[in-house]
């Protein structure tokens with residue numbers, strides 16, 4: 001059976017937990033999205049834009065230093081080379097096309113690292129739509145270059161001062177805007193979170209990563225033993241995993257352990273959380289005994305989120321994907337290694353996936369694929385301090 | 387139970403006052419006094435908010451009040467404890483909160499404890515009829531569940547929600563979050579008439595209401611009027627607790643439901 005079911009459930013997870021004001025709009029979105037799946041024109045245009053605008057397929061690159069260093073074959077799926085510098089653009093081009101089909105002229109989005117904000121602003125500019133991006137004021141400080149990029153792309157960046165002033169609060173504020181302007185506005189969610197159909201739809205748009213990887217491995221005459229990706233909301237991870245779900249390969253998602261799981265300052269709901277409802281769906285969640293959502297922590301703004309996409313919760317409970325964690329310090333070490341030895345500055349988010357190479361067994365004939373979800377330019381001033 | 391109160395008010399040809407106030411704001415004991423004060427000042431039904439960390443249907447006033455309560459460490463247990471202490475002096479009480487607090491506390495457990503604390507019903511703005519099956523099964527015989535309808539709800543949805551909603555329907559006056567508005571849009575009135583034509587159940591209207599003129603216009607269209615943010619604002623404006631409570635009295639008088 002293919003998941004989710006009609007109401008967006010992945011086992012007990014997922015669903016639609018949203019204010020009634022949004023329900024008609026969510027229903028409309030569901031219908032419009034279902035239509036695109038059968039719409040050959042839509043699929044053709046998407047494919048063409050992936051190629052000519054995003055720059056797909058992104059390379060599957062053999063990291064020779066890392067391969068020697070670990071004594072096995074390490075391949076990097078170079079989403080950092082996609083237009084705007086991260087996988088987020090795949091989803092935004094997909095949803096942008098859909099929004100245009102639906103006749104929407106006003107786009108809103110939440111952003112943490114600013115990568116989804118930049119990708120949304122880019123898609124909005126490309127499709128000729130008005131764009132407003134909600135961003136926690138804490139993130140505005142630590143991801144300044146992306147704020148500037150969004151503004152140059154013609155988007156309005158709206159600082160969010162509530163709560164932890166990071167991604168979770170930006171998403172709260174975006175949902176409030178959506179409730180207010182639901183008739184005219186398209187909410188472009190940036191990860192596999194939110195109410196159905198977002199977790200499914202964003203997964204489908206990101207699945208291009210895994211599809212390409214499969215073809216590229218075949219061309220290289222290789223089979224992957226491990227596929228590793230970082231998990232914030234989980235879109236780059238599910239994007240590379242999805243094509244391989246039924247194959248014999250270890251799928252490993254890496255959550256941010258921040259200052260260490262025992263410190264309480266981390267972003268690892270799959271490792272330490274319990275099921276709960278936040279932002280429209282049921283999934284593992286960092287929360288206290290009462291159900292109040294806890295603040296997350298990670299040096300990587302794009303991972304700094306107390307929730308996770310519902311499909312990951314399902315895959316964890318089912319045992320199909322293994323989820324591990326990597327601390328801030330370990331991620332920085334991996335960042336430096338890739339920068340100095342391969343000449344690639346990875347995003348701090350992606351550095352979490354890289355750091356996990358330290359924690360798996362390596363053998364000469366084993367192949368590990370890392371989803372290099374984005375580039376690290378946005379993180380320079382954070383790393384400059386370290 | 388809740389239905390009978392609406393019936394009585396209908397017979398008396400009266401629109402009910404249904405004030406909302408969050409537990410734990412500004413402190414647990416002070417919010418208890420607010421509830422007692424509201425009871426004395428003519429609340430027909432009391433809406434007790436349990437603060438949630440991520441209230442996506444709420445505007446800045448309720449957000450801030452929630453933050454204050456949660457920063458002080460408010461727990462759901464304490465909410466039930468507080469309500470239990472004063473339940474004999476309160477009008478029928480309805481809890482308003484977000485689904486995760488029900489879910490994490492255990493649906494059955496939450497329903498049982500709420501009923502024991504004298505709570506008659508719950509309103510959960512992020513629980514749609516489609517996802518409510520587990521909660522309805524767990525809370526049957528304990529508390530009623532009132533669902534919301536919005537101006538964007540289609541006729542078919544309003545009918546479906548009306549069927550699922552116990553005792554009355556909560557009409558969200560406008561597309562937006564909670565918070566006082568100077569004027570309600572014309573669409574509010576059109577919407578209320580539409581809901582009336584689609585359900586036999588009583589209806590109450592909330593979101594944005596802060597003024598006597600609004601109440602005068604809403605009275606013929608609605609069986610109940612819910613005020614939250616403007617009440618909190620009135621309470622917060624004064625410096626001392628005594629003055630705050632006086633402000634509430636004044637506010638309710640001026641509203642003239």
Ligand SMILES: Cc1ncc(COP(=O)(O)O)c(C=O)c1O
Nearest residue numbers: 115232233234235236302373374
């Ligand atoms: C480069 C990069 N990787 C990963 C993420 C995490 O998101 P997701 O888990 O949805 O891929 C982000 C989010 O901003 C990002 O910018």
